[in-house]
Amino acid sequence: MNRRELVVGAAAGALALGSGGLVETLRRRSTFGYDGLEVLGEGVERITPNEKFYVVTKNLIDPRVDRESWRLELSGLVGNPVELDFEAITNLKAVNQETTLECISNGVGAGLISNAVWRGIPLRELIGEARPEGRARRVFFHASDGFTHSTSLEKALEPTTLLAWEMNGEPLPDRHGYPARLIVPGAYGELSVKWIDRIELIDDDREGYYEKQGWKAERAHTMSRIDVPAERATVRGRTELRGVAFAGDRGISKVEVSTDGGERWNDAEIDYHPSKLTWAHWSFGWSPSAAGPAELVVRATDGEGELQSAKKESSVPDGATGLHRVPVRVES
Amino acid sequence: MIGGVLAGLSVLLGSLVARVAFGVPLPVELISDRFLPFVPVEAFVPSLGVVGGPVLAKELAFYSSFLVLVGIGIAAARGYERIDRHRLPILAGAAVSAWLLALAVLWPALASNYHGLPPDAARALAAGTLAVLFLLLAAVLDLTRRYA
Numbered sequence: 001m002n003r004r005e006l007v008v009g010a011a012a013g014a015l016a017l018g019s020g021g022l023v024e025t026l027r028r029r030s031t032f033g034y035d036g037l038e039v040l041g042e043g044v045e046r047i048t049p050n051e052k053f054y055v056v057t058k059n060l061i062d063p064r065v066d067r068e069s070w071r072l073e074l075s076g077l078v079g080n081p082v083e084l085d086f087e088a089i090t091n092l093k094a095v096n097q098e099t100t101l102e103c104i105s106n107g108v109g110a111g112l113i114s115n116a117v118w119r120g121i122p123l124r125e126l127i128g129e130a131r132p133e134g135r136a137r138r139v140f141f142h143a144s145d146g147f148t149h150s151t152s153l154e155k156a157l158e159p160t161t162l163l164a165w166e167m168n169g170e171p172l173p174d175r176h177g178y179p180a181r182l183i184v185p186g187a188y189g190e191l192s193v194k195w196i197d198r199i200e201l202i203d204d205d206r207e208g209y210y211e212k213q214g215w216k217a218e219r220a221h222t223m224s225r226i227d228v229p230a231e232r233a234t235v236r237g238r239t240e241l242r243g244v245a246f247a248g249d250r251g252i253s254k255v256e257v258s259t260d261g262g263e264r265w266n267d268a269e270i271d272y273h274p275s276k277l278t279w280a281h282w283s284f285g286w287s288p289s290a291a292g293p294a295e296l297v298v299r300a301t302d303g304e305g306e307l308q309s310a311k312k313e314s315s316v317p318d319g320a321t322g323l324h325r326v327p328v329r330v331e332s
Numbered sequence: 333m334i335g336g337v338l339a340g341l342s343v344l345l346g347s348l349v350a351r352v353a354f355g356v357p358l359p360v361e362l363i364s365d366r367f368l369p370f371v372p373v374e375a376f377v378p379s380l381g382v383v384g385g386p387v388l389a390k391e392l393a394f395y396s397s398f399l400v401l402v403g404i405g406i407a408a409a410r411g412y413e414r415i416d417r418h419r420l421p422i423l424a425g426a427a428v429s430a431w432l433l434a435l436a437v438l439w440p441a442l443a444s445n446y447h448g449l450p451p452d453a454a455r456a457l458a459a460g461t462l463a464v465l466f467l468l469l470a471a472v473l474d475l476t477r478r479y480a
Binding site (some may be wrong): 004008011012015016018019022023025026027030031032035036058059060061062063064065066067069070071073105142144145146179195197198208209210212213214215314315316317 | 334337338341342344345348349351352355357358360361364365368369370371372373374376377385386387390391393394395398441443444445446447448449450451454476479
């Protein structure tokens with residue numbers, strides 16, 4: 001090997017080594033370890049701790065936004081464009097609002113759903129300050145990671161649609177949108193845009209990231225899930241069945257459980273349901289009458305009296321429907 | 333061959349430094365953000381299943397994109413080896429053309445910044461980074477052809 005080859009080889013080695021180190025840095029920050037994190041089963045808490053809250057992200061590596069340089073811009077069809085830094089926003093009068101979020105890709109019986117107390121301001125206060133023009137009819141949200149989503153101006157002006165900067169009393173974790181995100185009750189989670197940096201009032205029908213793909217996230221379907229017992233569990237004697245139910249911003253008025261595959265239905269107790277914006281935790285004491293296989297099924301009725309759809313549909317394009325069925329074995 | 337590997341590794345290292353230090357999206361992030369929204373959900377969800385789910389798909393995209401960059405360096409070196417006359421002007425012209433093409437194709441995605449820079453600043457930084465990466469590719473190709 002001559003000197004020239006040695007120099008070239010050394011340069012290639014140094015470049016490969018440097019790249020390898022940075023690839024490892026990015027891999028450690030990547031979403032590979034937490035994308036798709038689910039909350040289900042025995043240990044589901046009423047308020048989901050931040051580190052257990054479900055995550056679905058389009059990103060390979062989520063943003064780590066520098067709060068000092070971050071700005072939120074309100075622009076488009078407004079009479080008074082507004083640009084606010086983090087301090088200005090957090091000095092506004094904030095509210096705490098417990099709200100459940102569910103991913104549109106959450107399948108029947110799956111755990112892409114969680115509940116937290118969010119602190120922020122109603123978005124309508126910021127939009128009001130920007131003085132929307134009469135022809136503005138939709139709002140287009142932009143985030144630091146290039147994610148976009150739209151909604152109607154009416155939805156954005158609902159008093160429960162928040163710009164939030166705290167989650168369960170702590171600053172938003174990076175993976176949940178630090179320094180600020182939207183909370184849009186009633187819609188699936190993709191509309192609760194994380195790392196938001198621009199809000200644009202528009203009069204056209206432009207579509208955001210997932211909207212272009214064909215997802216329709218505006219109205220979360222009513223869902224219910226059995227967390228305990230687990231599938232194919234063996235039960236003996238009196239057994240407490242537990243789970244959750246959720247219906248966007250419509251609330252839950254009733255949860256029913258069947259222990260015979262859906263032939264007969266029994267009312268479950270709703271143990272926790274602080275507002276229409278949150279999930280309900282339910283329970284039902286079951287005393288099996290015979291040994292052998294059994295199929296547990298749950299269904300919920302929303303706050304408007306509409307029974308959960310039993311029709312089995314995948315999450316594409318507007319969220320899954322169908323009843324959660326859990327086969328178990330009863331032993332005497 | 334070695335010139336192409338060096339050029340590809342230089343671009344890879346440059347893009348990684350820009351991502352870690354300044355939040356500039358990696359080429360794979362720019363390309364996926366630009367084009368994935370146009371994949372209909374009826375095709376998108378099953379395609380994730382084919383590669384073993386969304387996380388495996390992301391890992392595949394993440395790691396393979398680095399190999400692709402080195403592959404681009406090798407392909408560019410092969411092309412550059414075939415040019416005998418007016419090498420430097422052709423190389424510079426190709427680098428500038430590739431940069432302009434990248435700007436035109438990726439323009440909407442350039443406003444992203446993973447450190448939260450405002451969109452205009454983010455776009456300027458991403459465009460500048462792409463310019464540096466294409467110039468770096470060209471410079472390393474030429475240097476290695478001359479001296480390696």
